[in-house]
Amino acid sequence: MKVIYKITYPNGKIYIGSDRTDSRLTYFGSPSKEVLERDFDRVDLQDFWVRKQILWQSETATTSEVLRWENELIIEHGANDPGRGYNRRPAWRQSD
Template identity: 55%
Template sequence: MKVVYKITYPNGKIYIGQDVTGTLTYFGSAKAQLIADDFTPEEQMDFTIRKQILWQSPSATAQEVNAKEIEMILEYRSNNPAIGYNIKPKYRP
């Protein structure tokens, strides 16, 4: 199953990503340092994130999954550094 998902971090910021393997435990490739910089060492000691599947398809092409991911990044504005951790596509206010 191919999916586009949303990860929500304890500070409310989000990351939109895709998984074409349907792996439950895959949590994306967000830049770890961007996320770590937002949390104190104490906050990092007890850290819970939430993964939600926003879209899924058993038969979508790679191009369709990529397009859906970008669509969702723009829809949720997760490329806005105040809202999320996606660095592409580049945020334009």
């Protein structure tokens, strides 16, 4: 099963990623460590939780279809907006 998931951090920011290996129980994506460390200190980490939600799934989608959906959902949810999320691609473009 291929899935696209949303991780929500304690500060409300999100990260959207895909899992194409069906390891949905243990895989939590790869947001930038440096960016996360700016938002959380040692005190925050004393009681730290994340929420993982499956936004989309398919047993038959190709890798290119999964990546296309992932990009669309990143944009739709604003996960690439540095004020709302941790995705850095696609690049955030503020609307006029």
